[in-house]
Amino acid sequence: MPESIMQRVRQQVLAVEPGKLINYADLVTEPSQFGAVAAALSRLIREGLVVRYAKGQYYRPQTSRFGTLPLSEGAILCTLTTEKGVVSAYLTGAALYNQLGLTTQVPATIKVTSPKPRRTRPKRVAFVVRPAPERASDVPLLQWLEVLRDLRRIPDARPNDVLARVQRFVKALAPAERRRLVELASHQAPPRARAVLGALLELQGDKHGAASLRATINPLTTYRLGLSTAALPNAPQWHIR
Template sequence: MSTSSSLVKKRIEKMEPGSVFGYARFQKDKIEESALAMTLSRLSKEGKIMRIAKGKYYKPELSRFGPLRPKESAIIEALTTKNGQRIGYLTGIPVYNKLGLTSQVSNTLEIATNKPLPSKEVQGYRVKYQQRTVPIRDQDISLLQLLDAIKDIKNIPDSSPDQVLPVVFKQIKNLKPQEQQRLAKLALNYNAATRALLGAIFQKVGINVMLDQLSKSLNKLTRYNIGVSEQVLPDKRNWNIL
């Protein structure tokens, strides 16, 4: 066994079971990347580690029945970071379930990223990607997830827009003023229907933040068929929402 291979193996042995790691974990060791890739590939074939994404590996936890597959959180972390930098975030049904917008659960992980990527299977999970034009930062993820829920309001399973909106009202009212401001700025990167709906939501809950900018970003002749009642969203006509 080569010196570099032995060093990689020792590093992995010291890791906690359940750890997700990539090439960056061995950066200080100054191991040639090709040698590192070969060693990790060999250890993966031997079952010592699991490959869960390009350049991303998992040290399995062991049970009396053998190695456990990676936890969902470990897979999400592997798919949404690269070299310690945030490149994506979880969205879709798992997030909407956590927000209390649907009771449905899904074995599909929807990941929002800045680059279009094909769907794939990862350790028993189906992974689908959605492209976003807005830069993805850790501090914005919860706001982006909220905007995604507004964008997808007509398509959230087991819910209607009238059922989803009261939950969204509460989420937005509980944001700090600077977070409400940031939410509006991020919304300018979303489609027109999302911007219109956020404007109407802000008016409903009494937030006078960037309403003029949101309004000016819309085509005055365009109508947005959201399917929400006037009882739930009284100001919808001001934003051409049907």
């Protein structure tokens, strides 16, 4: 292996903040260097300078008086949800619901969206297929649509309580954000989520948004979500039980 490649890879690795993932693509500048870079990384692993996290991904370990620290969830998420500085995915599942204060459970595996199925996955990560966000500002809206999608399946959370949180979020949105939420729901949310969002918008006086969502659902379908009429007074009109 040319010593210059070994030195370059070592310098690149040392320049990266400990605990931050390094992609193989960050280190290979030309296809012909693939083997040399792989050999350099193998040597650095033996030296303890880097740790292999998953295929093509490495990190400089952080150490404390108790030993080497595991890779942080934040570092994992940053790598999995951004591509060349652009947001390409987002956190969902129980880890998201914990962040939002909807559940106290901390999952052993985090769930991240992916625009296509993945055959391999890093440790402690699961993927669910969703379209990539068109822009970063869509991510919070898409995540609250995930909440509506899993309304009955959020650990240690009652559907009525979850709905109250969604209602506060929707009410606080600016008009443009609310219109974007309706647009995203119309194309990406399942019918049950669209029905609940439509009912909430109707209660909040957004007739146009509610009508837009009503037009996307089957009027003969009933959605059994465990919600009370006290929590959602117009639930029967949206066939929500």
